Amino acid sequence: MSYEIMKKNIERAQQEINGKKDKVKNGKMRQHYHFMAQTGWLNDPNGLIYFQGKYHFFYQYNPYHGFWEWMHWGHAVSEDMLHWEYLPLALAPSESYDDHLRGGCFSGSAVEMDGKLYLVFTAATNEGRGFEQTQCVAYSEDGIHFIKYDGNPVLTAPKGVAKDQFRDPKVWEHEGVYYLVCGASHGNRAQALLYRSKDLYHWEFFSVLAESRGEWGSMWECPDFYPLGEKYVLTFSPMGAGDHTAVYFTGDFDYNTGKFDCRVTGEIDWGLDFYAPQSFQAPDGRRIIVGWSNEWEWMPQWKDWGPTYKEGWCGFFNIPREVRMLSDGTLQFLPVREIRALRKDVWDRDELAVTEDGVALSAGDGICFELMMEIDLMETNAGRLELDLRCGNGRKTACVFDFENAELRVDRTNADGWSEGVSRSVMYLKGKKGLDVHVFSDQSSLEIFTDQYRNNHSNNVFAPSEQNLLSIRAYGGTAVIKDIMTCGLKDACHS
Numbered sequence: 379m380s381y382e383i384m385k386k387n388i389e390r391a392q393q394e395i396n397g398k399k400d401k402v403k404n405g406k407m408r409q410h411y412h413f414m415a416q417t418g419w420l421n422d423p424n425g426l427i428y429f430q431g432k433y434h435f436f437y438q439y440n441p442y443h444g445f446w447e448w449m450h451w452g453h454a455v456s457e458d459m460l461h462w463e464y465l466p467l468a469l470a471p472s473e474s475y476d477d478h479l480r481g482g483c484f485s486g487s488a489v490e491m492d493g494k495l496y497l498v499f500t501a502a503t504n505e506g507r508g509f510e511q512t513q514c515v516a517y518s519e520d521g522i523h524f525i526k527y528d529g530n531p532v533l534t535a536p537k538g539v540a541k542d543q544f545r546d547p548k549v550w551e552h553e554g555v556y557y558l559v560c561g562a563s564h565g566n567r568a569q570a571l572l573y574r575s576k577d578l579y580h581w582e583f584f585s586v587l588a589e590s591r592g593e594w595g596s597m598w599e600c601p602d603f604y605p606l607g608e609k610y611v612l613t614f615s616p617m618g619a620g621d622h623t624a625v626y627f628t629g630d631f632d633y634n635t636g637k638f639d640c641r642v643t644g645e646i647d648w649g650l651d652f653y654a655p656q657s658f659q660a661p662d663g664r665r666i667i668v669g670w671s672n673e674w675e676w677m678p679q680w681k682d683w684g685p686t687y688k689e690g691w692c693g694f695f696n697i698p699r700e701v702r703m704l705s706d707g708t709l710q711f712l713p714v715r716e717i718r719a720l721r722k723d724v725w726d727r728d729e730l731a732v733t734e735d736g737v738a739l740s741a742g743d744g745i746c747f748e749l750m751m752e753i754d755l756m757e758t759n760a761g762r763l764e765l766d767l768r769c770g771n772g773r774k775t776a777c778v779f780d781f782e783n784a785e786l787r788v789d790r791t792n793a794d795g796w797s798e799g800v801s802r803s804v805m806y807l808k809g810k811k812g813l814d815v816h817v818f819s820d821q822s823s824l825e826i827f828t829d830q831y832r833n834n835h836s837n838n839v840f841a842p843s844e845q846n847l848l849s850i851r852a853y854g855g856t857a858v859i860k861d862i863m864t865c866g867l868k869d870a871c872h873s
């Protein structure tokens with residue numbers, strides 16, 4: 379019976395998508411190589427997995443309009459993380475535990491067991507006792523059509539944890555045992571709770587993997603935990619921790635005690651649009667993360683979700699990034715190498731001396747492009763270097779390398795007549811000879827990677843296509859730029 383209700387709700391959603399997708403496809407703000415849904419609202423990446431020869435991306439999804447509501451799980455598959463085939467929705471609200479307009483099938487993860495694909499997700503509802511979040515399971519033989527487990531929910535909030543702040547299970551297998559890390563709020567402080575199970579249905583509490591003592595906020599959304607070499611990485615998006623949107627902790631983990639000894643903390647991305655990343659392992663062993671390129675209304679720098687709702691859609695993922703660890707325990711986040719296959723019209727230049735006169739650069743069509751360069755810190759005596767992107771109509775997004783104040787800023791004050799805000803991070807240059815910079819520009823976003831992919835800024839920019847110029851200018855001296863490469867990008871994922 380309950381299977382029938384979900385099936386009906388998926389069919390209804392599918393009709394809605396089919397009716398709108400051709401119109402939405404022509405929206406002027408649509409991205410060209412970032413992952414998006416066909417229509418409607420998308421937020422977190424869910425259930426990322428390589429299964430039966432394909433990458434599966436699921437996503438928090440409201441197919442009905444461009445705002446968050448009544449969460450479903452969308453589903454798409456790809457062989458290269460760039461070109462996507464949309465599949466029928468995987469989950470729709472259908473049960474008393476997940477059927478609510480301000481609830482639904484919230485974030486979760488996917489895991490393979492005995493050749494079948496399992497989704498473990500948060501069900502969010504309100505049956506008159508306030509909002510409640512529980513963890514539930516759905517399974518599939520073919521990786522396309524899912525059935526919710528009859529015995530749901532499989533996990534409810536433990537004593538002391540707020541019933542409406544217990545969500546986003548990330549599951550993995552280790553030596554025949556399944557582990558699940560879940561975000562929770564206990565006494566208004568955030569926790570990552572660790573559970574274990576032999577069958578994905580029966581879970582026992584194992585440990586508090588990590589918790590906030592106040593400094594890391596009141597709730598951690600979308601926690602994730604994975605090995606990287608000999609070490610372990612915990613990531614989450616904290617609520618109530620100021621401007622932090624996506625944080626990592628690295629350290630040692632002991633499966634005997636469930637204890638995580640965290641030694642290093644850092645920011646995955648300092649931009650205003652990088653949230654709720656989830657990781658998965660590629661068949662070649664790479665650890666890849668994908669984030670949602672936006673933020674929530676409760677965050678200090680939030681303005682709105684951008685103007686794309688007018689085109690009947692909202693939301694895209696950031697470029698998938700490979701995670702690597704350096705010997706000091708800090709993490710690098712490199713755009714996956716698959717994306718290099720999209721390069722066209724490559725333009726190289728060995729060296730460029732930049733002064734206050736500025737230099738116009740050319741990169742693809744000035745909208746979808748890559749730019750790589752190295753700032754020669756030994757030869758540079760300027761106080762500040764400004765890379766202006768998506769310029770035109772008197773507007774620009776300024777990426778400022780402020781050497782005097784050792785700060786990197788991406789300034790959207792005059793970006794597009796819509797966006798606002800300045801993202802900032804410390805630019806640590808002591809002892810360095812050069813600073814590497816890598817920019818990805820797509821129709822509606824800019825991703826800027828620096829300092830060996832450790833100091834990164836993702837920001838959405840909704841500039842019209844007439845804003846297609848870029849230039850670079852130094853203030854208070856000369857800046858020397860080396861090994862410049864720019865290229866255009868083929869329209870990859872959406873035709």
Ligand code: FRU
Nearest residue numbers: 422438484485545599600654
């Ligand atoms: C994070 C989040 C999750 C939740 C989902 C709801 O962006 O708030 O905690 O499961 O979005 O769509």
